[in-house]
Amino acid sequence: MKIATYNVNGIKSRLPNLLAWLAREQPDVACLQELKAEDGSFPRAQLEEAGYGALWKGQRSWNGVAILARGTDPVPVRNELPGDPSDDQSRYLEAAVNGLVVACLYLPNGNPQPGPKFAYKLAWFERLITHADGLYGSGHPVLMCGDFNVVPTDFDIYNPRSWKKDALLQPESRACWERLLAQGWVDALRHQHPDEAVFTFWDYFRQHWEHNSGLRIDHLLLNRPLAPCLVASGVDRWVRGETKASDHAPTWVTLDLARLKKKAPARKTPARSARQIP
DNA sequence: ATGGCATATCCTATATGA
Numbered sequence: 444m445k446i447a448t449y450n451v452n453g454i455k456s457r458l459p460n461l462l463a464w465l466a467r468e469q470p471d472v473a474c475l476q477e478l479k480a481e482d483g484s485f486p487r488a489q490l491e492e493a494g495y496g497a498l499w500k501g502q503r504s505w506n507g508v509a510i511l512a513r514g515t516d517p518v519p520v521r522n523e524l525p526g527d528p529s530d531d532q533s534r535y536l537e538a539a540v541n542g543l544v545v546a547c548l549y550l551p552n553g554n555p556q557p558g559p560k561f562a563y564k565l566a567w568f569e570r571l572i573t574h575a576d577g578l579y580g581s582g583h584p585v586l587m588c589g590d591f592n593v594v595p596t597d598f599d600i601y602n603p604r605s606w607k608k609d610a611l612l613q614p615e616s617r618a619c620w621e622r623l624l625a626q627g628w629v630d631a632l633r634h635q636h637p638d639e640a641v642f643t644f645w646d647y648f649r650q651h652w653e654h655n656s657g658l659r660i661d662h663l664l665l666n667r668p669l670a671p672c673l674v675a676s677g678v679d680r681w682v683r684g685e686t687k688a689s690d691h692a693p694t695w696v697t698l699d700l701a702r703l704k705k706k707a708p709a710r711k712t713p714a715r716s717a718r719q720i721p
Numbered sequence: 722a723t724g725g726c727a728t729a730t731c732c733t734a735t736a737t738g739a
Contacts, residue, residue, distance in 0.1 A: 452738085453728050477738085479729060505737070506731050548727075552739060593737075611739060647726035648738060658739075690739080 444541065444698045446472040448588040448661050448681070448704050450549070450644075450691035452481040453505070457689055458486055464682050464693060466495050473693075476590045477497075478507025478533075485509070485539050498522075502533040508547050508589070512540045520544065526570035534567070541664065542701070543669070544566035546578065553610030561610050564592070568619040572626075579626045584669035584703060587628070589639035591662050593620045595633070598640065601651075611660060628664035631676045631696045643694045645680055652683055661694045672698040688708035 447470040451457040454475065457661040465473065473495070478485065482501040485687045490497050499509035500523075510517045517538035522536040537653050538683045548571065553564030592609045606612050624630060632641050639697035642657025651657065665673060683692040 456728065476729090530728095552737085554737090555739065594739095606739085609739065644739075648739095649725060660739080 444472075444700055445470045446474075446475045446586055446588070446661060446663070446698065447693045447694055447695035448496040448534070448547070448691040449682075450476040450592070450661060450689060451588045452477050452552070452691065453650045455480055456485065456687070458489060460682065460685055460688060462489065462493055463685070463698045464679065465490075465495065465511075468679055468693070468695075468710055470693070470695060471510075472517075472543075473511040474506070474536075474545065474588050475511065476511040476547070477505075478502075478506055478509060479504055481586065481697060483569055484565060498536060498538055500533040503664075506533045506549060508533060508536045508549050510536050510538045510540070510545060510547050512538075517545070517710045524570050525574055527566070530567070536635070540547050540582070542579065542703075543577035543700070544581070546585065546586070546587040546589075548591070550590065550592045552592050553613075553616065556608070556610040556613060561613070561615075561675045564610060565615055565619065565689065568616070568623075572619065575628070575664040576626055579628065579665075581666075582668070582676055584672070584700075585666040586669060586696070586698075587666075588662060588663040588694075590660060591620070592660055593617065593662075594658050594660055595620050595630070599661065601640075601654075606658075611658065624664075627667055629670045629673065630676075631665055631673055632659070632694065635673070641678060644691045648689055661691055663694065663696050664717070665696070668704065669698070671704075672700055672702045674699050674720040681706070690697075
């Protein structure tokens with residue numbers, strides 16, 4: 444089973460690229476970020492034509508997330524990150540697919556920092572840490588992925604010098620990332636490629652793609668029950684080299700779900716623990 | 722310190738991204 448995360452940077456402009464990628468790589472699950480489109484503009488029919496069921500949460504102009512599943516419909520669990528009813532930005536989706544809980548997120552960029560946008564980023568991260576703690580221990584296999592807008596270490600960027608003041612590299616952002624991982628999550632790409640510079644984003648400026656001046660900011664995290672299933676991981680870099688490409692490339696894991704341990708005795712309502720209804 | 726490029730919308734200008 445292949446699961447990918449892909450920041451499309453505008454699903455209306457990116458639809459041909461998205462369809463080409465789906466056709467060639469055939470991910471079983473695709474988590475998308477930055478739809479930059481309202482719900483009514485989501486290309487449901489074209490994706491269905493391509494063999495994918497979908498859940499999405501759009502927003503005019505900015506943000507927007509979706510979960511695609513090949514040959515099936517993802518089962519919705521929640522469409523917002525708990526913890527702040529006043530937050531109206533579409534940045535979180537959670538669904539069940541083939542017995543797996545999949546969380547798709549688009550963490551705030553946070554620039555410029557310091558300032559209100561950076562404060563929002565950190566506050567959102569705190570809510571994520573709280574929610575992720577419950578997901579981690581839910582007893583279900585969970586994969587949490589998306590554009591985290593965090594460069595975890597200086598090894599995850601071509602050269603940190605010109606990015607030192609960027610929100611993606613700030614100690615506060617990285618401290619949140621570390622606290623999240625301290626819950627036990629496995630950072631799939633880094634776990635499998637400990638000595639390799641892996642990039643998932645190359646900005647549009649100064650031929651950064653041509654020079655492979657990239658950042659690793661799109662991540663896939665596995666909780667304890669799911670971790671033994673991890674087989675492979677990588678980045679579909681060819682997608683970034685296409686014409687009219689997003690500045691992000693799809694990042695993926697393959698899982699062998701046959702390795703899932705037998706479930707502990709079933710609870711009365713197993714789904715509730717994943718939903719974490721207050 | 723700034724801008725380079727791309728996408729979006731209230732579109733020949735501005736906000737946002739990373």
